[in-house]
Amino acid sequence: MDLNFTAEELAFRDDARRYFRKEFPAAIREKVEAGHPLSKEEIIASQRALNARGWAVPNWPKEWGGQDWSPVQFYMYQDEMQQANVPAPLAFNTSMVGPVIAQFGNDEQKKRFLPRAANLDDWWCQGFSEPGSGSDLASLRTKAERKGDKYLINGQKIWTTLAQHADWIFCLCRTDPAAKKQEGISFIVFPMTLKGITVRPIQTIDGGHEVNEVFFDDVEVPAENLIGQENKGWDYAKFLLGNERTGIARVGVSKAKVQRIKELAALERVGDRALIADEKFREKLAAVEVELKALEMTQLRVVAAERGQAKGKPNPASSILKLKGSVIQQQLTELAIEVVGPFAMPYQPVEAGQNEPVIGPDYATEAAPDYFNYRKVSIYGGSNEIQRNIVAKAILGL
Amino acid sequence: MDFDFTEEQRLLKDSVDRLIADRYEFEARKKIMAEPDGWSRDIWAQYAELGLLGLPFEERHGGFGGGPVETMLVMEAFGRGLVLEPYLATVILGGGLIRAAGTEEQQAALLPQIAGGKLLLAFAHVERQSRYDLFDVATTAKPSGGGWVLDGAKSVVLHGDCADKILVSARLSGNRRDRDGIGLFLVDAKADGVARRGYPTQDGLRAAEITLSGAKAEAVLGEPGRALPVMERVVDEAIAALSAESVGLLASMQELTVEYLKTRKQFGVTIGSFQALQHRAVDMFVSVEQARSMALFANVMVSETDAAERARAMSAAKVQIGRSGKHVGEEAIQLHGGIGMTMEYKVGHYFKRQTMIDLMFGTADEHLAKLARMGGLFGAAKAA
Ligand SMILES: Cc1cc2nc3c(=O)[nH]c(=O)nc-3n(C[C@H](O)[C@H](O)[C@H](O)COP(=O)(O)OP(=O)(O)OC[C@H]3O[C@@H](n4cnc5c(N)ncnc54)[C@H](O)[C@@H]3O)c2cc1C
Numbered sequence: 010m011d012l013n014f015t016a017e018e019l020a021f022r023d024d025a026r027r028y029f030r031k032e033f034p035a036a037i038r039e040k041v042e043a044g045h046p047l048s049k050e051e052i053i054a055s056q057r058a059l060n061a062r063g064w065a066v067p068n069w070p071k072e073w074g075g076q077d078w079s080p081v082q083f084y085m086y087q088d089e090m091q092q093a094n095v096p097a098p099l100a101f102n103t104s105m106v107g108p109v110i111a112q113f114g115n116d117e118q119k120k121r122f123l124p125r126a127a128n129l130d131d132w133w134c135q136g137f138s139e140p141g142s143g144s145d146l147a148s149l150r151t152k153a154e155r156k157g158d159k160y161l162i163n164g165q166k167i168w169t170t171l172a173q174h175a176d177w178i179f180c181l182c183r184t185d186p187a188a189k190k191q192e193g194i195s196f197i198v199f200p201m202t203l204k205g206i207t208v209r210p211i212q213t214i215d216g217g218h219e220v221n222e223v224f225f226d227d228v229e230v231p232a233e234n235l236i237g238q239e240n241k242g243w244d245y246a247k248f249l250l251g252n253e254r255t256g257i258a259r260v261g262v263s264k265a266k267v268q269r270i271k272e273l274a275a276l277e278r279v280g281d282r283a284l285i286a287d288e289k290f291r292e293k294l295a296a297v298e299v300e301l302k303a304l305e306m307t308q309l310r311v312v313a314a315e316r317g318q319a320k321g322k323p324n325p326a327s328s329i330l331k332l333k334g335s336v337i338q339q340q341l342t343e344l345a346i347e348v349v350g351p352f353a354m355p356y357q358p359v360e361a362g363q364n365e366p367v368i369g370p371d372y373a374t375e376a377a378p379d380y381f382n383y384r385k386v387s388i389y390g391g392s393n394e395i396q397r398n399i400v401a402k403a404i405l406g407l
Numbered sequence: 408m409d410f411d412f413t414e415e416q417r418l419l420k421d422s423v424d425r426l427i428a429d430r431y432e433f434e435a436r437k438k439i440m441a442e443p444d445g446w447s448r449d450i451w452a453q454y455a456e457l458g459l460l461g462l463p464f465e466e467r468h469g470g471f472g473g474g475p476v477e478t479m480l481v482m483e484a485f486g487r488g489l490v491l492e493p494y495l496a497t498v499i500l501g502g503g504l505i506r507a508a509g510t511e512e513q514q515a516a517l518l519p520q521i522a523g524g525k526l527l528l529a530f531a532h533v534e535r536q537s538r539y540d541l542f543d544v545a546t547t548a549k550p551s552g553g554g555w556v557l558d559g560a561k562s563v564v565l566h567g568d569c570a571d572k573i574l575v576s577a578r579l580s581g582n583r584r585d586r587d588g589i590g591l592f593l594v595d596a597k598a599d600g601v602a603r604r605g606y607p608t609q610d611g612l613r614a615a616e617i618t619l620s621g622a623k624a625e626a627v628l629g630e631p632g633r634a635l636p637v638m639e640r641v642v643d644e645a646i647a648a649l650s651a652e653s654v655g656l657l658a659s660m661q662e663l664t665v666e667y668l669k670t671r672k673q674f675g676v677t678i679g680s681f682q683a684l685q686h687r688a689v690d691m692f693v694s695v696e697q698a699r700s701m702a703l704f705a706n707v708m709v710s711e712t713d714a715a716e717r718a719r720a721m722s723a724a725k726v727q728i729g730r731s732g733k734h735v736g737e738e739a740i741q742l743h744g745g746i747g748m749t750m751e752y753k754v755g756h757y758f759k760r761q762t763m764i765d766l767m768f769g770t771a772d773e774h775l776a777k778l779a780r781m782g783g784l785f786g787a788a789k790a791a
Contacts, residue, residue: 143744145673168745213748214755220745278536280543280584289776347770350538351563354614354766356607368606368616369535369562377609381759384740385748392744394683 014081022085029093034058041094042269044345044375045359046217049132049174056098056129065098066127068252070111073123080312091261092268101133101170102126106179108252109196109245113237122177122198134175134201136166136223137246143168144395146181147190147243151225153182153197155232155239160184160197162205162228168389172208172221175201185240196242199230213385215378216358250391257327257390258334260305266341267298273348273372284348293347297340304333325403328396335386335393342380349373410703412476419477422457423484426450431488433753439491444569445613446491452524460498461522464506469519475644475706479651483702486655489756491612493527493566499648500565501528503641504574508591508629529570531561531617532638539769541576541638542586546619548577548631555592555624555631557600560616565767567615568605570596575619579632591634592624599623610760636714642768646721647709649764650702653728656757656764657695660739663754664688667743684742691735698731719781722774729771732761 014022029038037055040047047055059065060074067086069075078086090097107126110118125131142149151164162182172178177200185193201208205228211220237245271294274285284290311326346353352369353376359367367374387393401407412420430450431439439447454460462477464470471477478499485494502521505514505528520526537543546559557577567573573594581588594601600622605615629637665688668679678684701724708720736758740747747754765771778784 138745141672143673145675148673148675212750214740214750214759216750220748279538280540289772293772346766347772350770351533351766354563354608354763356609356611365604368604377759377762380762381609381755384737387741388744388748393741394681397683 018079018081018085021082022089025086025089026093028062028064029089029095032062033093033095037096038094041096042265043372044379047096052096052099052174053129053132055096056102059095059098060128065129066103066107068104069107069123069127073107073111073119074127080315084309084312087256088261088264091259092265094265097256099129099132101135101175101179102129102131104252104256105135105249106133106177106198109179109249110236112248113196113241113245117233118236131176132171132174133177133179134169134172134223136169136178136180138168139165140167144392146246147194149181149183149194151180151182152186153184153195153230155184158232160230160232160235162197162199162225162230164225166223166225167220168211169208169221169223170219172201172223173210173218177201178223179236181242181246184242188240191243193240194242194246195239196236196245197230198234198236199228203228203230205229213382215382216356217378217382251324251327258304258308258330259338260301260308260334263301263334263337263341266338266345267294267301270294270341270344270348273345273370276370277348277350290344290347294344297337297344300333300340301337304330304337307333325399328391328399328404331390331396332393332400338386339380339383342376342383346376346380349376353377412480416476416480419473420480420484423459423481424487426453426457427484427488427490431490436489436491440611445607445611446493446569451492454492454494455522455524458522459494460524461518462498464502464518464522468514469522475647475709478644478648479702479706482648482651483655483658486652486657486760487659489611489656489753489760493529493569493613495645495648495652496530496566496570497521497526497528499645500530500641501570501572501574503644504530504591504628504637507641508634508637513626513628526572527566527570529564529567529573529615530641531564531567531573531575533562533564534560535562536583539773540584541642542589542635543584544576544578544589545583546575546577548579548590548592548624551623555590555627557592557594557619557622557624560618562616563608564615564617565608566613567617568603568613572596572625573601573617574628575617575624576634576638577619586635588632589634589638590631591628591638593626593628594619594622595625598625608763610763611756612760612763639714639718643717643721644709646725646768647702647705649767650698650705650724650728653732653761653764654695654699654702656761657698657731657735660735660754660757660761661688661691661695663757664691664739664742667746671744678742687738687742691738694731694734698728698735701727701731715781719778719784722769722778722781723784725769725774726771726778729765729774732765733771736761 037051056065066074067076067078110122139149153160153162179198181194182197183193184195205226207224209222210218212218275283277284279287308330352373355368357368357374359374458471459481461470462473466472505517532541534545548555548557573596575592575594577590577592579588579590600620602618603615608614669677671678705724708717711717739754740758743754746752
């Protein structure tokens, strides 16, 4: 056993660090650090900057812009990116639909979609969940009927993140209602501009607009937009979900948050001293840091075990990363509220062009909304209860 | 010992519950929030009619002569309804301060106006640096022409945007964090030198930033320089009242969650059939009951005249309410899945209100530390 990185790995890390902190657009990083939501334009600009360096889709096959990195290098890339407050490339494009098309799409589709997905020329959204099908995704009912050289799509998706920005949607649709529920699903992609598509915003409890309902009313989709084989969509969906093995823990993001909380707690005063000098506050923060370090080590073990494994095969250990990683992110939002105390109470979403001064310290605006919004991280991407079911079954054999 | 309500209390509870059920249906609440004040003057008048606005005041002041139990019944119902009106600010805090510190003349002049729904008050005590310390006061009060002139800035003044008069804590003498030297002043909200900036809080209620620049106080309440004990006592009353409101919030979240577990189907069965979730629901229920018990305790202890005893009890209640609230609120969202995350569904609104209550008058963690410093609840700790 050798827990040290090799010289090459360290050199790679230094290079990544230098790029993210010195070359990547600083304005975007500052906004992320402050916890302010990015505009659509900023998200696009951010991904294009990464793509220009060949770092938007390192996880893809080399011929489509991927990198020949070792699992350790992937880990370092992610960790350095997150710690530098560089937003991750849009997951729907780069870790969801992209890898599926690269693996199961035909050449035509690869050429048509992949370069544009990498550069965020097309913004993709994920049409999986439905009102009646959340944890039990395979029960989905959105129908795609084959009519000549077209599919006729009817049904509804929900929780579709950032559908309001999306150019394309990748959708799980039922193509064989008679088959066993996992065996009648297909993976179909289509533009959001087609006739018969309606997007309705859903406001989340933090006040933001990040999710939507998407309705399909006799939407006609060319049959060539089927990815892979008809009725094999469930396999592709599993491949897609299994792809996000380690990023899900967001260890680097949490490290950056810890750093930020320490900086802000040095500015806030309790009585006659800084909050950061308060023993109790420091203990609470340190307790989260311990969990975070343990999670990082666990993540490195998963990374190391990944060497030589086939891509897209779900590793049940990634459930541990999701479980712990989500709770740590949530705990940090609570500490961020504690930093600002009563100034977490005013509801003051930061809007472009606003010129009224912030109430309380200018870092107070997102504290409570983040706490509310981060309840989502233990719900989506397979809820924490579902992750526990996976561990119970796949690891513990219960 | 008798945990049952008297006939009168039951009647009060029934009429308040009915009013809230009537006026505070979830969709109706959205409309109320969109009104210019962010709450309803019309419903306020109904509270006055029912006697709620004078509930704790003596009858000779137009009041109902109610005690903490009556307040508790009302606040729990307000919690269930997610009520938006400035009841805490006007009746509990404002009315409480006038009752506790005002002269007979002041009480006779002001309390009937509150009870009649004609006077709105707010208590301005938070400052940029004060966090939860009531005694941390930088705003100054200087004698001038037989009266007082105030200078300073107050933050997150609950319902300070609509108040007719504002009760302001200000320092006459001593250092910023001295317990002595604080006075309590009544300021007309429209007086020269008073500037307000109103805004919504995260839970959809309202607050204001208030700047005082040479603002003339209309009256001083109690002995100038010795206002802290009175402020502490009234804040204790507010904590007891908020504990009861929390019980309404928590019980509602717990009931909504159980209802959802019984109706939401996944994998062909109701999700309430999963034992993993049943146990979580049971833990929520236990948390609510612990909170309910502590709210009762707080409301029994709030009339305790020994300030230290009372403070211990209120801190204990704030700890329990805060912890139960966080547990029940987070679980309620989690067990609802995506729907719990939306503004369109009620549970998230309860969760946000509960989160704000924890931030008022000291969080659970603050009060835990305070209680520990005071030696806990049972017996005396032996010196090491
Ligand atoms: C902010 C946000 C963004 C999202 N973005 C997208 C997106 O872009 N695209 C998309 O397709 N989906 C998206 N989702 C949907 C997300 O994947 C679902 O919310 C999730 O799968 C849970 O489904 P549900 O909300 O229907 O809850 P349900 O499945 O109804 O679950 C309710 C509760 O029951 C529990 N539960 C369910 N089954 C079991 C079981 N067998 N054992 C124990 N407990 C169980 C759950 O853990 C949860 O606590 C998003 C969700 C959120 C909140």
